[in-house]
Amino acid sequence: MEDYERTGTVTLDYLKKIGNVPSEERLKKGPVAMTECVQDIPCNPCAEVCPTKSIHMDNINDRPKIDFDTCIGCTLCMQVCPGLAIFMLDKSKEKPRLTIPYEMLPMPERGDVVKLLSREGEEIGEGTVVALLFPDKRYQSALVTVEVDNDRLLFEARNIRVVK
Amino acid sequence: MIDLRIHEHPILKFDRGRELRFIFEGKEMKGYESETIAAALYASGLKEFMHSFKLNRPRGIFCAIGVCASCAMRVNGVPNIRTCIAPLKEGTIVERQERRGEFPTNTVKKETKKEELETDITVIGGGPAGLSAAIYAAKYGAKVVLIDKAPKLGGQLIKQTHKFFGSRKHDAGVRGIDIAEKLIKEVLDNKNITVLTKTSAFGYYEPMTIGAASNERSTLYKIKTKKIIMATGAAEKSLIFENNDLPGVYGAGAAQTLMNVYGVKPGDNLIMVGAGNVGVIVAYQLLQAGVNVKMIVEAMPKIGAYFVHAAKVRRMGVPILTRHSIKRAYGDGKVEGATIVQLDDKWQPIPGTERDVEVDGIAISVGLRPTYGILDQAGVKLKFVPELGGHVALRNKNLETSVKGIYIAGDVAGIEEASTAIMEGRIAGLSAAIDMGLAGDDAVELREKVREELKDLRAGPFGERIRKGLEKVEVL
Numbered sequence: 024m025e026d027y028e029r030t031g032t033v034t035l036d037y038l039k040k041i042g043n044v045p046s047e048e049r050l051k052k053g054p055v056a057m058t059e060c061v062q063d064i065p066c067n068p069c070a071e072v073c074p075t076k077s078i079h080m081d082n083i084n085d086r087p088k089i090d091f092d093t094c095i096g097c098t099l100c101m102q103v104c105p106g107l108a109i110f111m112l113d114k115s116k117e118k119p120r121l122t123i124p125y126e127m128l129p130m131p132e133r134g135d136v137v138k139l140l141s142r143e144g145e146e147i148g149e150g151t152v153v154a155l156l157f158p159d160k161r162y163q164s165a166l167v168t169v170e171v172d173n174d175r176l177l178f179e180a181r182n183i184r185v186v187k
Numbered sequence: 188m189i190d191l192r193i194h195e196h197p198i199l200k201f202d203r204g205r206e207l208r209f210i211f212e213g214k215e216m217k218g219y220e221s222e223t224i225a226a227a228l229y230a231s232g233l234k235e236f237m238h239s240f241k242l243n244r245p246r247g248i249f250c251a252i253g254v255c256a257s258c259a260m261r262v263n264g265v266p267n268i269r270t271c272i273a274p275l276k277e278g279t280i281v282e283r284q285e286r287r288g289e290f291p292t293n294t295v296k297k298e299t300k301k302e303e304l305e306t307d308i309t310v311i312g313g314g315p316a317g318l319s320a321a322i323y324a325a326k327y328g329a330k331v332v333l334i335d336k337a338p339k340l341g342g343q344l345i346k347q348t349h350k351f352f353g354s355r356k357h358d359a360g361v362r363g364i365d366i367a368e369k370l371i372k373e374v375l376d377n378k379n380i381t382v383l384t385k386t387s388a389f390g391y392y393e394p395m396t397i398g399a400a401s402n403e404r405s406t407l408y409k410i411k412t413k414k415i416i417m418a419t420g421a422a423e424k425s426l427i428f429e430n431n432d433l434p435g436v437y438g439a440g441a442a443q444t445l446m447n448v449y450g451v452k453p454g455d456n457l458i459m460v461g462a463g464n465v466g467v468i469v470a471y472q473l474l475q476a477g478v479n480v481k482m483i484v485e486a487m488p489k490i491g492a493y494f495v496h497a498a499k500v501r502r503m504g505v506p507i508l509t510r511h512s513i514k515r516a517y518g519d520g521k522v523e524g525a526t527i528v529q530l531d532d533k534w535q536p537i538p539g540t541e542r543d544v545e546v547d548g549i550a551i552s553v554g555l556r557p558t559y560g561i562l563d564q565a566g567v568k569l570k571f572v573p574e575l576g577g578h579v580a581l582r583n584k585n586l587e588t589s590v591k592g593i594y595i596a597g598d599v600a601g602i603e604e605a606s607t608a609i610m611e612g613r614i615a616g617l618s619a620a621i622d623m624g625l626a627g628d629d630a631v632e633l634r635e636k637v638r639e640e641l642k643d644l645r646a647g648p649f650g651e652r653i654r655k656g657l658e659k660v661e662v663l
């Protein structure tokens with residue numbers, strides 16, 4: 024049994040081990056998607072919608088593997104992912120940027136400072152919302168892009184809490 | 188005044204319709220056109236709906252879909268009305284009843300109408316399986332009657348606010364509620380399909396006749412049919428623990444019905460028992476409805492739900508405690524807390540690990556069992572198959588049972604997902620049309636394709652149970 028089956032969370036080390044984390048070099052070039060979908064489940068829309076065919080799966084139950092070199096960071100896979108298991112990372116700007124799927128209320132607005140939560144839901148810092156996609160399209164999940172202070176937040180923050 | 192109605196929700200908009208007045212035990216109350224009696228009462232804070240027959244213990248809503256009857260009340264003088272599926276009407280008089288309820292005092296003579304219908308195919312159950320069975324049979328010109336006891340079509344699908352898995356051509360990435368809307372529209376727009384909601388199919392009679400009744404329309408239906416597709420779904424299993432009948436202990440599905448169909452918060456602080464897909468998904472939906480989920484406990488050593496579902500609630504800060512179970516519920520007339528306990532590897536409670544958690548609701552999600560009653564009554568050969576959730580019908584690859592002309596689809600055929608129920612509905616609908624001689628080679632080909640896709644979905648580790656279960660029943 025894998026640890027995540029008991030805890031409901033994966034560690035960054037585990038994600039690195041299975042090759043799910045893009046390199047520093049790639050992150051510097053611009054936004055890139057990373058999946059935290061680590062189990063064989065019958066699901067593949069991320070691979071089906073990718074315009075650059077960057078998500079590889081052997082069959083519908085296989086785990087998605089992203090080719091970080093060809094991924095253009097378009098967010099289409101994120102938009103369709105029912106598991107809310109794809110995140111977008113970017114280190115090409117002054118500060119690291121992280122995009123998170125979000126389906127709760129209240130919805131943040133651009134410029135808001137939000138709390139950043141870890142994979143366990145613990146508060147680990149703050150970030151500023153710099154972009155917001157689909158905040159009110161009920162059939163889609165909102166995609167919230169936050170600017171963060173450091174790599175730790177980029178790799179460990181996976182949820183936001185909006186304090187209004 | 189207590190009002191548990193949800194007014195803001197990230198996914199849902201509640202169109203409650205006109206405001207209505209009704210009388211509950213002499214007091215004027217307010218509710219809405221779109222609500223059932225139970226939903227309106229629950230929204231205003233009522234927990235105790237009835238009392239048990241023998242020991243007079245308080246009972247509250249458990250299933251919210253008209254199966255368990257622990258919400259039975261006297262409505263306009265008629266006892267034993269399951270208020271969770273009884274639509275609210277202006278001026279309705281509702282009372283709690285003594286034990287089994289006194290003889291009806293309502294002396295208004297209602298004419299019971301009798302109607303005889305003749306059709307090609309009768310589909311019982313308007314959930315994902317029944318809807319797609321009706322659509323695929325009607326596609327080939329079959330005349331279909333679709334029966335459902337709920338006020339709305341869609342079964343459990345109209346409560347699924349999360350996006351579905353699978354592949355794009357099967358609507359992966361689309362929310363269950365949006366898939367439901369599409370299927371329901373297709374059914375309602377189809378002239379070959381007659382829809383009877385608020386109608387209970389109560390029996391099968393030879394040859395190929397279904398008896399059904401609608402309280403709402405005071406009508407008794409005799410439906411002569413050539414084929415029958417049973418898509419009656421499933422009911423939630425209960426769990427044995429001290430005070431498990433206390434109002435505030437309910438199925439996870441009931442919590443989902445209250446919050447996602449009627450927009451009523453089931454409670455403020457909840458504990459979820461069971462970390463399978465249903466438990467974890469409903470926990471996530473509770474958070475979306477503004478309910479605090481204190482924890483999820485799971486007796487198994489590992490989380491049964493897909494990891495991605497579990498990760499969603501974990502990053503909201505909800506702990507999932509594996510090898511933990513609920514020992515008892517406590518509270519005066521309603522749930523005020525739960526005692527949880529750790530289990531050892533032989534499933535035995537470890538003394539000294541008991542812990543009280545203050546909650547006003549305990550949602551139980553320990554699995555579903557197929558609703559096979561009418562299949563049994565029709566003489567269909569059944570078998571108890573744990574992998575499929577309980578008693579299920581033996582069937583062939585076309586989903587026809589041991590009684591020629593009776594087919595099954597969806598959870599009644601084995602507990603699985605809504606997406607697989609939709610595909611089984613297609614197979615059953617196509618099979619019925621093919622066997623009637625209405626559909627030809629293209630339908631046979633299409634059925635083969637759907638079967639292949641279904642096989643692919645079930646090919647992974649999460650399909651193992653189903654594959655094992657099907658081996659035991661796909662024997663005809």
Ligand code: SF4
Pocket residue numbers: 055056072073074075076077078089093094095096097098099100101
């Ligand atoms: S972000 Fe766009 S290009 Fe990159 S993997 Fe996702 S869909 Fe493909």
Ligand code: SF4
Pocket residue numbers: 058060066067068069070087103104105106107108109495
């Ligand atoms: S769409 Fe999301 S959940 Fe489905 S396989 Fe891709 S990453 Fe996993």
